[in-house]
Amino acid sequence: MIFLINKHTFFKSLSCLMFGLILFSHTLRAEDIVEVKSAEGVKAWLVEDHSNPIISIKFAFSGGSSVDPEGKEGLANFVAATIDEGSGDLDSQNFQGRLNDLSISLSFDAGREFFSGELVTLKRNHAEALRLLNQALTAPRFDQEPVERIRSQISLSLSRRIDDPSYKIQKMFRNLYYPTHVYGRPNDGTVESVAALTVTDLQSYLKDNIALDNLTVSVVGDVNPDELRPMLNRAFQGLRSKAKPFRITGAKPKVSGGVVIIKEVIPQSEVLLVQPGISRDDPDYYAAILVNQILGGGSFSSRLYQEIREKEGLAYSVGSYFSLLDQAPLLMASVATQNDRVSDSLRIMREQWRLMAEEGPTEQEFADAKTYLTGSFPLSFTSTGRVANILLAMQLNDLGINYLHNRNSYIEAVTLDDARRVAKELYNVEALTVIIAGDPVGVEEVEPIPN
Amino acid sequence: MYFFKILISFRNGSVFAALFTLLGILPVRAEVFNPDVFTLDNGMQVVVIPNHRAPIVSQMVWYRVGAADESLGESGNAHFLEHLMFQGTEKFKSGEFSSLVAKNGGQENAFTSWDYTAYHQTVARDRLEMVMELEADRMTGLILDDKAVLPEREVVREERRSRVGNSPGAQLGEVMRATQFLNHPYRIPIIGWDHEIEALNTETALKFYRKWYAPNNAVLIITGDVTTEEVKPLAQKYYGVIPAKDVPERIRVSEPPQLAARRVVKKSKLINSPSLTVRYLAPSYRTAGDNTPYALQVLDEIIGSGPTSRLYKKLAVAEKTAASVGSSYSPTAYDLSTFTLYISPSPGVNIEIAEKRLREELVDILKTGVSEEEVTKAKTRMADAAVFARDSLSAAPNIIGRALMTGRTVDDIEAWPDRIAAVTAEDVNKVMQTIFNDNQSVTGLLLPEETE
Numbered sequence: 001m002i003f004l005i006n007k008h009t010f011f012k013s014l015s016c017l018m019f020g021l022i023l024f025s026h027t028l029r030a031e032d033i034v035e036v037k038s039a040e041g042v043k044a045w046l047v048e049d050h051s052n053p054i055i056s057i058k059f060a061f062s063g064g065s066s067v068d069p070e071g072k073e074g075l076a077n078f079v080a081a082t083i084d085e086g087s088g089d090l091d092s093q094n095f096q097g098r099l100n101d102l103s104i105s106l107s108f109d110a111g112r113e114f115f116s117g118e119l120v121t122l123k124r125n126h127a128e129a130l131r132l133l134n135q136a137l138t139a140p141r142f143d144q145e146p147v148e149r150i151r152s153q154i155s156l157s158l159s160r161r162i163d164d165p166s167y168k169i170q171k172m173f174r175n176l177y178y179p180t181h182v183y184g185r186p187n188d189g190t191v192e193s194v195a196a197l198t199v200t201d202l203q204s205y206l207k208d209n210i211a212l213d214n215l216t217v218s219v220v221g222d223v224n225p226d227e228l229r230p231m232l233n234r235a236f237q238g239l240r241s242k243a244k245p246f247r248i249t250g251a252k253p254k255v256s257g258g259v260v261i262i263k264e265v266i267p268q269s270e271v272l273l274v275q276p277g278i279s280r281d282d283p284d285y286y287a288a289i290l291v292n293q294i295l296g297g298g299s300f301s302s303r304l305y306q307e308i309r310e311k312e313g314l315a316y317s318v319g320s321y322f323s324l325l326d327q328a329p330l331l332m333a334s335v336a337t338q339n340d341r342v343s344d345s346l347r348i349m350r351e352q353w354r355l356m357a358e359e360g361p362t363e364q365e366f367a368d369a370k371t372y373l374t375g376s377f378p379l380s381f382t383s384t385g386r387v388a389n390i391l392l393a394m395q396l397n398d399l400g401i402n403y404l405h406n407r408n409s410y411i412e413a414v415t416l417d418d419a420r421r422v423a424k425e426l427y428n429v430e431a432l433t434v435i436i437a438g439d440p441v442g443v444e445e446v447e448p449i450p451n
Numbered sequence: 452m453y454f455f456k457i458l459i460s461f462r463n464g465s466v467f468a469a470l471f472t473l474l475g476i477l478p479v480r481a482e483v484f485n486p487d488v489f490t491l492d493n494g495m496q497v498v499v500i501p502n503h504r505a506p507i508v509s510q511m512v513w514y515r516v517g518a519a520d521e522s523l524g525e526s527g528n529a530h531f532l533e534h535l536m537f538q539g540t541e542k543f544k545s546g547e548f549s550s551l552v553a554k555n556g557g558q559e560n561a562f563t564s565w566d567y568t569a570y571h572q573t574v575a576r577d578r579l580e581m582v583m584e585l586e587a588d589r590m591t592g593l594i595l596d597d598k599a600v601l602p603e604r605e606v607v608r609e610e611r612r613s614r615v616g617n618s619p620g621a622q623l624g625e626v627m628r629a630t631q632f633l634n635h636p637y638r639i640p641i642i643g644w645d646h647e648i649e650a651l652n653t654e655t656a657l658k659f660y661r662k663w664y665a666p667n668n669a670v671l672i673i674t675g676d677v678t679t680e681e682v683k684p685l686a687q688k689y690y691g692v693i694p695a696k697d698v699p700e701r702i703r704v705s706e707p708p709q710l711a712a713r714r715v716v717k718k719s720k721l722i723n724s725p726s727l728t729v730r731y732l733a734p735s736y737r738t739a740g741d742n743t744p745y746a747l748q749v750l751d752e753i754i755g756s757g758p759t760s761r762l763y764k765k766l767a768v769a770e771k772t773a774a775s776v777g778s779s780y781s782p783t784a785y786d787l788s789t790f791t792l793y794i795s796p797s798p799g800v801n802i803e804i805a806e807k808r809l810r811e812e813l814v815d816i817l818k819t820g821v822s823e824e825e826v827t828k829a830k831t832r833m834a835d836a837a838v839f840a841r842d843s844l845s846a847a848p849n850i851i852g853r854a855l856m857t858g859r860t861v862d863d864i865e866a867w868p869d870r871i872a873a874v875t876a877e878d879v880n881k882v883m884q885t886i887f888n889d890n891q892s893v894t895g896l897l898l899p900e901e902t903e
Contacts, residue, residue: 122835313603
C-alpha cells in the first residue's frame with residue numbers, strides 16, 4: 001500500500017521518512033550514560049529520560065544464527081519467533097493477551113551475530129513487563145499449537161521469497177562469496193531445515209546461547225540507577241551463568257569480480273555490486289566512511305546520486321554502503337534501472353569506482369562530508385528505542401562509554417591524504433562482483449574468479 | 452509471534468510513523484503537543500511545537516494540494532513537481548539547496564499523497580534560519596528548464612518501475628484503487644500512470660506550481676528547540692513577505708452510489724502463495740461529520756489488530772486457516788477512505804476456503820457484536836498508544852500536518868483521546884452494520900500464475 005511517495009527513499013526506513021529529533025537533554029552526551037550493575041552482576045548502560053513515563057530495554061546475546069547447528073539452519077530465528085508464545089503458567093493466547101492488555105511491546109529477533117530482544121513498557125506496568133520478559137527467557141513453554149502455527153508461518157514466508165528477485169540476488173551473492181561459511185547460509189533457514197526443527201532443538205538453543213556471560217543490555221527512559229538495579233535482576237534472573245563458547249572464523253570471499261545475471265521477466269533490473277570492505281575496528285574505518293559518503297552515501301549530493309540520477313535520470317535509487325559483519329566486512333552498492341539502460345548505469349558506477357580509487361575526493365567534497373557526518377550525528381537519536389539501540393551497538397562494538405563524546409573527533413582527525421590513500425586501497429573496480437536480476441540489454445556475463 | 456510482530460511493534464514510538472500512517476490512529480492529547488498556532492498576514496498558518504530537550508529543529512512546509520487535485524490526463528504531476536522542487540531558484544542555483552542542507556549536517560526529504568505535499572528538513576537549532584530561507588525561497592522562486600526536468604521525469608519513471616513495475620502486489624493495489632473509486636480521483640495512483648508521466652513536462656509542472664503553491668495554501672510547522680517568540684519574526688521575515696494569491700478551491704468529483712461488488716485478480720510468476728484483501732468504502736473524519744470514524748478505529752483494534760484480535764484468534768490460532776489475518780482503517784483523508792480486511796491462508800489451505808471462512812467470521816462478528824469489555828480494553832490500549840506517541844518527536848508535526856491538510860483542526864487532534872474514550876460498544880455495533888456493504892467493496896486476489 002503506497003500512501004506516500006518520497007523524493008528520496010534510498011536506505012531510508014519508514015521511520016526516517018519522518019524526521020529525527022532528539023529526545024533528551026543537550027544531545028546525548030557521554031556523561032549522560034551511566035553503567036549500572038545489579039547486585040547479581042547484570043550490567044546495563046542507562047540514559048535517563050523522564051520526559052515520558054516510558055522505559056525501553058534492549059538486550060543481545062551473542063551467537064545469533066551463526067551458531068545454528070549444521071542442518072538446523074533457522075533455529076535462532078525460530079526461537080525468536082516462539083519464545084514469546086507462552087511461558088510459565090500462561091499459554092500463548094494468555095501471554096500475548098497479557099502483553100496486549102498492558103500495552104507492553106516485547107519482541108525478539110535473531111541476526112547473524114546476535115539473538116536480541118526489546119521491551120518497551122509504560123512505567124506503571126514495568127513490574128509485569130519484566131516478569132513476562134523473564135518468564136519468556138527462562139521458562140518458555142513451546143507448546144505444540146504455537147510452535148506448529150509459527151512453523152507454518154515461517155515456511156510460508158520462506159517459500160514466498162524464493163521467487164522474489166531481490167532475494168535471489170542476496171542468495172546468489174551468499175552462495176558465491178561464502179559457499180561453505182556460516183555466513184553463506186540463509187539467516188532464517190530453509191523450508192526443509194525449519195520443517196525438521198524440534199522443541200528439543202529450541203530448548204537446546206536457549207541452553208547453549210542464552211546466558212549472563214554473553215548478555216549485553218541498554219536501558220533508556222523513565223528510570224534511575226537505583227530503580228534499575230533490581231529491575232535488571234528481575235528481568236534476567238535464573239539465566240545460566242555461562243553460554244557455550246563458540247568461534248566464528250574469518251570469512252574470506254571465495255570469488256572476486258564477475259558479472260552474474262539472474263534472468264527475470266521484470267521491467268527494471270535490480271543490481272548489486274559487492275567487493276571486500278573494511279572492519280569496524282580498522283584504524284582507517286573513519287576515513288573509509290568519509291570516502292563512501294562522498295561516493296555513494298545517504299545525502300543527495302553523492303557522486304553516484306549526481307551522476308546516475310540527477311544527470312542521466314537512470315535510477316530512482318542508487319548508492320553505496322558498508323556491511324559490517326564482524327568476520328566479513330563488505331563494500332556494496334546497488335542500483336535499479338530499466339533493462340535497456342542497465343549497461344549505462346553499470347558503466348558509470350564502474351567509472352566512479354575507478355575515479356575514486358585513482359584520484360580520491362576533492363578538498364571541497366572532503367570538507368563537506370566531514371561537516372555532514374559530524375553535524376548529522378545527533379539527528380539519529382529520535383526516540384528512547386533508537387537511543388537504546390545506539391547504546392547497545394556501542395557496547396557490542398567495544399566503542400567505549402565515551403564514544404559519543406569522541407566520535408566526531410575521530411572524523412575530524414582524518415586528513416585528506418588519509419582519505420585518498422584509503423580510497424586507493426579500498427575501491428577496487430576489478431574486485432567488484434556484479435549480480436543482476438532482470439533482463440538487462442547489452443550486459444555480458446563474466447565468470448567470477450576464484451580467490 | 453511472527454507475522455504480527457510488525458503490527459505490534461507499531462506500539463513502539465520509534466516506528467510510530469507507521470502507526471498513524473497505516474492505522475490512522477492519532478493518539479494525541481492537548482497536553483502532549485501543546486502547539487502554538489498563529490497566522491501570518493498573508494494567510495500562511497504557522498504551528499510551533501517547542502521542545503527544549505535537544506538543540507535540534509525540524510521544519511515542515513505542507514501544501515494543501517496533492518495527486519487528487521491534478522488536471523485530467525496529468526496524473527503524477529503533483530509528485531513530479533515535488534521532485535522538481537529540488538531544482539534551483541534565482542538565489543540558490545540547481546543542487547545548492549540539497550548541498551547546503553547536507554553541508555550543514557542536515558537531513559531533508561519530501562513526500563506526496565493524494566491530499567497533500569510536504570517538504571521537511573532537520574538541522575541543528577542554529578541552522579533553522581538557513582532552512583527557512585531556503586524553503587521560503589522555493590515557494591515562489593522555482594526555475595525549471597527542460598535540461599533539468601527531462602532527466603528527472605526518467606527518474607520518476609524508474610521510481611514507478613521500482614514500486615509498481617517490479618511488484619505484482621503493487622499492481623494489484625493500483626487496480627483495486629482504480630476499481631474502488633468509480634469516479635473520485637483517489638482512483639489514480641499518486642505516482643501517475645506511466646503513459647501520463649511520460650507526457651508531463653516543464654509546463655505542466657510550472658502550471659501546477661503557480662496554481663497551488665502559495666503561502667495562503669501552506670502550513671509551516673516548526674518543532675524542536677525553539678520558542679514561538681523566536682519563530683515569529685523568522686516566519687514573518689521569510690514567509691510573511693510572500694504575497695498571497697488566489698488559490699482555487701479543492702473541488703473533486705464525487706463518488707456515485709456504488710451498487711455492485713467488484714473483484715480483481717492478479718496472477719504472477721513472482722508470486723507463489725496466494726493472499727486476499729477486501730476493501731470497503733468508509734468515511735474519513737471529514738466526510739463522516741460524526742463519531743463514526745472513532746467507532747471504526749475501535750472496531751479495527753478489536754477485530755483485526757494483533758495476535759489476540761478476533762480474526763487472528765479464530766482463523767489463525769483456533770482453526771489454522773490463516774497464516775496471517777487482520778484489518779486496517781485510516782480516517783485521515785480529505786474525501787472517502789476504506790476499511791480493509793486481509794488474509795493469507797496457511798500453507799496447504801486453499802484460498803477459496805480462506806476467503807469463505809473470513810466472510811463467515813465477518814457475518815459472525817456482525818451477529819454477535821463486540822462486548823463492553825472488548826471495547827474497554829481496546830480503548831485502554833489506544834489511550835496508551837497516545838503516550839507512546841510522545842516518545843517519537845516526529846509524531847507531532849506529522850499528525851498535525853496531515854490533519855490540517857485534510858480539513859481538520861488542531862483542536863480535533865487534541866480531542867482524539869476524549870472522542871475515543873466516548874465510544875461505546877453500542878456505537879461500534881451500530882457502525883459495523885453499515886460499513887461492510889458488499890456493493891461498496893472490492894476484493895483483490897494475488898495468485899501464483901499457475902493457480903486457476
